[in-house]
Amino acid sequence: MGDDGQVREEGLGREGSRSGVLPPMPSLTAGFGAGLAQRLHTALWVFDIDLSRVVWANAAALDVWRAESIEALYARDLSADMSPGVAARLRQYQEDFIAGDAVFSEVWTLYPQGRPRALRCRFSGVRLADNRMAMLCEGLADYNDTPEALRSTDALLHSTVMITLYDLGGHILYSNPAARAAALPLPADGTAPLLDRLMDHADHRRLVTDLAQSDEARLVARVRTAAGARWHEITARTCRDAATGAPAWLVSEVDVTESVEYQTQLEATRTKLEAQARELRELHHAAESANRAKSQFLAHMSHELRTPLNAIIGFSDVTRRGTFGAVQPVRYGDYAELIHESGRLLLDLINDILDISKIEAGKMELRPIEIDAQELAETSTRLISGMARENSVTLLTDIGPDLRPVYGDARAIKQIIINLLSNAVKFTPAGGKVKLAIEDRPEGSAVIVSDTGIGMNDEEIARALDPFSQIDSSIAQQHRGTGLGLALVKNLVELHGGQLIVTSRPHHGTDVAAVFPVSPA
Missing domain, CATH: 3.30.565.10 (Histidine kinase-like ATPase, C-terminal domain)
Structure with a gap:
């Protein structure tokens, strides 16, 4: 300030220093960060994924969790009311935090003291003093929406249907817990193209073609998963990324491995039964042919035997009756009687065989x-x-x-x-x-x-x-x-x-x- 009472700016550099040198940054008081966090209206808390307990929370977070103190909140075992789907989701988060600087922004419904509280949350990794990976949770704002929207969001997180949002290059933009649980570990670049998951590239070409032609594709394909090769029923539709407005694919998958394997077994059984049926038909035809051949042979032989047999019967009858004189000695007459009786029996047999053979050969005609x-x-x-x-x-x-x-x-x-x-x-x-x-x-x-x-x-x-x-x-x-x-x-x-x-x-x-x-x- 000059003698005339005017304020003069003398020697002020463009960086706010008269000499042009930046002064050292002053240090804050110890605990200033924690104190500042306590004054924020944004809820912040650190969740120990291994223990399923909150280990630090600011005042806004204590209010969200309806807890009087961090000690009271830490005493709550949150795993008691945690569904298996949520537990799996948190483990996935932990793996992603360890692998890289992953950040997730989702709408979660918390249940402090049994009452639902919806928050739009931002999750990131934070190391604890013992070097274990925990999760820093930021409740950005109360998420007030209709009950239907809250329920649909919760259902998406807990559904067993694998739902994934891909960009047009086939890279993951979002996946629900079921999809993340089934997916293979992400590669180093953090991408997982859909093409790499489908074991048959022809399935990928078909999916892309159908989406281009009708905005929808349905197929059953073999995919690579954390559990090995599985059969998934895939439904894909074109849509837009809600965050960027860019075109995207919404893909839902249902594991149908057991059904496909059962169907494969049924097809194999049906093929085997058809082969056995064909074999039986061939054997049946062969047996019928052999039976017809047998009947035709017997019919032919019966005719051939009748001629000499009639002569045997006729001459033995003349002999036993003594038509041309008494038979001497008498024993010859007994022999002739036996020959005649045996010939008649044989003729009856031949006649019966001939009739049965005709019937079996289909040659006996009725009048x-x-x-x-x-x-x-x-x-x-x-x-x-x-x-x-x-x-x-x-x-x-x-x-x-x-x-x-x-x-x-x-x-x-x-x-x-x-x-x-x-x-x-x-x-x-x-x-x-x-x-x-x-x-x-x-x-x-x-x-x-x-x-x-x-x-x-x-x-x-x-x-x-x-x-x-x-x-x-x-x-x-x-x-x-x-x-x-x-x-x-x-x-x-x-x-x-x-x-x-x-x-x-x-x-x-x-x-x-x-x-x-x-x-x-």
């Missing part, structure tokens, strides 16, 4: 006509009556009046009835009875042969219906036969589209019903 039931019964019993007399068996018939005609092949139906009657007579002891009945049923005409013979159990019935099998009984062993009678009857009945029903009990006789439909197949 169905209407057959009078009374005439059918009389013709059939006439042929068996001699055999019944020889065995001292009474042969009966029960033919109701006004029966409708039996519709079928006349020769085949007569063969069926004769086979059933001869079997019944053969296995009925002397003094027993065999009855032939024909009746009308709703499903067609039924021919029923009943006897009072030895009867059969279920196992013996199955054997009797099997070609070349006979029941093992003393009476059966007294009669030589082909063992094809009942099996042939069953085939002939089924060839008509009918059904053979056998009902029997040991020592209580047998009932066999052959039911023929009104119109044969």
Whole structure:
């Protein structure tokens, strides 16, 4: 100040120093920083991630946490009410703080004394005296929003769906806790391109193409995660970065590894079953071909055997009867009788084989006509009556009046009835009875042969219906036969589209019903 009372600026340099030299920065008083923090209205606190406790807080933070003192706040174990998702998120923060100078700005909902408090928080790393990494938390301001917004933000943090915001270069702008937990450790430059996560680059090209064409992409792809290779169902949409307004991709992912592996197992099982089905069909066709070849061979051989066999039967019959004079010595006559009997048995066998072979080869043709039931019964019993007399068996018939005609092949139906009657007579002891009945049923005409013979159990019935099998009984062993009678009857009945029903009990006789439909197949 001059004598005239005016203030003069003499020698002031541009940096505020008359001499142009910057004076030393004065030191602040000890504890000035802590005292200043206490005067801030912004809530500041240090959270020990390992202990899950607040180890330092300013006055504004104590107010946020509704605590009277730092000692009271430190006494609270915040892990007691902490969800696994939040705990994992804090561990991720700690790893990022250690790896570099990471800073996060998010909206968090705190629950001091059980009451929610929403804050827009800024988190950064801070070293404790023991060199452990803790977290410096800045509650920038009360975050007042609608309950819906608060709940949606909280849901985003706790959701198991992995949500990531990428820029158009495929680099991460934001990821929720679920996405960060599944992600591989960040590289040195802190970027994690989407292309590097997808194991098949074709999936990345498809995703980029679909986003460019329709602003949306959906696919199931194999991705690299902290748990190894996993299958994720990915949904991506184009959007804008809320912070910069730049175009971005919002990608949500759901782990579907178990479903994909289960589907793969199902496909493998289905392929295996289809292969087995093809193999079975081929074996079935081969078996059918072999069966047809067998039937054709038997049919051919039966025809070839008939010619010499007829000669054997004819000449042995002439010899045993002594048509051209008595046979000397007598023993030769007995031999001729045995030759004739064996020839007849062999001819019956060949005829039965021929009929079964024709049926199995599909070469037996039916010529169905209407057959009078009374005439059918009389013709059939006439042929068996001699055999019944020889065995001292009474042969009966029960033919109701006004029966409708039996519709079928006349020769085949007569063969069926004769086979059933001869079997019944053969296995009925002397003094027993065999009855032939024909009746009308709703499903067609039924021919029923009943006897009072030895009867059969279920196992013996199955054997009797099997070609070349006979029941093992003393009476059966007294009669030589082909063992094809009942099996042939069953085939002939089924060839008509009918059904053979056998009902029997040991020592209580047998009932066999052959039911023929009104119109044969």
